[in-house]
Amino acid sequence: MNVFPPRTRLFCLALFSALTLAGLSAQDAAWLGLWEGRIRTAQGDFPARLEIFPGGALLDLPEQGAFGWPVRTVKAESRDLYIAVDLGMEPLELAGPREGEAVAGTLIQGGRSGRFEFRLARSGPSRDGERSFDTGRGILPGTLLLPPGGSGPRTLAVLLPDSGTTDRDGNNWQVPGRNDSLRLLAEALAEADIASYRYDKRGAGKAYRLGEDEAALTFEDHVRDAAACIRSFDGDPRFDRILVFGLGDGALVGAAALRGSRADALAAQGVSGRGLRDMIREASAGAPPEYQAEIIRIIAELDAGRFVDSVSPFLQNLFRRSFQPYLASWLRYDLGKELAGLTARGLPVLLMQGDLDLQVTLEDFDRLRVSVPEAEAVLLPGTNHILKLVGNAVDENYDSFSDPSYPLSPGVVPALADFLERVPKRAILP
The missing domain is CATH 2.40.128.120 (Quinohemoprotein amine dehydrogenase alpha subunit, domain 2)
Structure with a gap:
């Protein structure tokens, strides 16, 4: 450009x-x-x-x-x-x-x-709720938004963005325009007396320097960072519950992070019962047979812990050598298994899906819901993948990804608030 x-x-x-x-x-x-x-x-x-x-x-x-x-x-x-x-x-x-x-x-x-x-x-720096935390491998900046007025402990929602270079507000510099999806969610939560924290993940927003070496970045980096974020609120007397909210792949990051950190509930928006491996294979179904065979071979090598130096130009976008460490680590995670592990420990889980989500079909969502029967589930009418209220027109749906004037779907915060009514609060010691 x-x-x-x-x-x-x-x-x-x-x-x-x-x-x-x-x-x-x-x-x-x-x-x-x-x-x-x-x-x-x-x-x-x-x-x-x-x-x-x-x-x-x-x-x-x-x-x-x-x-x-x-x-x-x-x-x-x-x-x-x-x-x-x-x-x-x-x-x-x-x-x-x-x-x-x-x-x-x-x-x-x-x-x-x-x-x-x-x-x-x-x-100088913006001081509007700025709060950073140390991951042990760099500082990640974020925004803590507290509801106005009131006193006593509240619920804190930790908001985790979707894949790619998506920042704390839900925007991705590689996509034209802004959608401000996570910022709008944070503001709506504050109106419902729920605090929130959202941060620039490694490689995005003001943390872009921490992801500049693509070959050194793995999916586990995001998982460890999310765990460090959640742990940074341990013992904070302002909050009596921590809800981890993940949008898309942020839900997988959050679920995996809860192996090594403590939260009280997890909400996953726009998530599929198909894993990355299945999605890659389905997306390549229309490719020439020789490329389908190459994809199978590359994935097998990555599963075995080996990287592939020679990749066809046709497949470079996904399987370029510098991206393979990240892809290999991502393939090791399965959202259904992570969520099942959380519910087996008694952690409340809410699965959320917009009925106008163009990224995740209702069939994919139902597949995940069946695989995690202990989780609660809610279907949000008139809602797309990034929680925007849109009409049935596909062009309008896509426009919302680049236009912050599209509002947050009105059913999102009530669904979260209703779910939280059944999540026990922590005991806050004086």
Whole structure:
């Protein structure tokens, strides 16, 4: 993607190009904060936002549908700013001097140039509920949202996002636009007197640096991080129950994390009774026979603990060598078995499914429900995979993934609140 051609081409390039994040950011503390301004090129004049924080920066280009784009290089020292962002095939570079609370300079992408200007809109980090926790292998930042007013302990919901580079708010920089699904859920929970904590997982949002080496990242990393997050609330007198809420693959992360941490209940939204292995095989059913055979062979090698160096170009997107460690670890987990293990221990589990979910069919959901009979289940009318209220039109459903104006489905929070009525509270010691 670059700031010059049309949006569609931008994201086709971005989605299929690998992001390489290299080097450390050098920053003077005076640069930390949110900068707002504009970028001017021969193709137009459009708004931009740059948030600089310890260890990195994120760039927003709203009119291009780019939000939370990871900045590869940040040099914000003394009076000079330089950033480089990998937008598709050609990096975008911005450089200029600071004058007071403003910075302006030159923009270069490929052989084209333009101008930019930013003004400091907020100095320092955001303090609106910011809370980080130590995983033992890096610090993950997040947002703790407490209900207004009131006193005494409350339920805390730990919100775990779906797969990919999905951040604490439910947004993925590799997908155009924003949906703010988890932020909207957190705000609705607060209105129901339920606290929530959501964090940027390893490789996403402000934690993007921790996932920059794809070959070193495994599914277990996310499981261990979630367990560390849950444990970080142990003994917190503000909360008398902890609910782990996972959306999509976040439910598998949460269920597995509860092997090594303590919570009082788990809710899983948009989950399937088919495992990753089955989904890969079904997705490849229409591929030429030679590729189907190669997929079976690669999965067998990964199951045996071996990686495959030679992969057909046709299969590189899923089976590229740098992604194989993550894929191999992911294949070792089965959601049905994880949930059955939790219910066998007496942990309450709620399975949630929107009847307009385009990612998980009702048949897949029923398969999971049958495999975990002790779990409660609820079907949410007019609800899609990311808990948005949508109509029957497929285009509208997809639009909600890139448009935060689509509201949270009104049945989500009541379903969770009703489930929690049957979850015992912890004894809080004075």
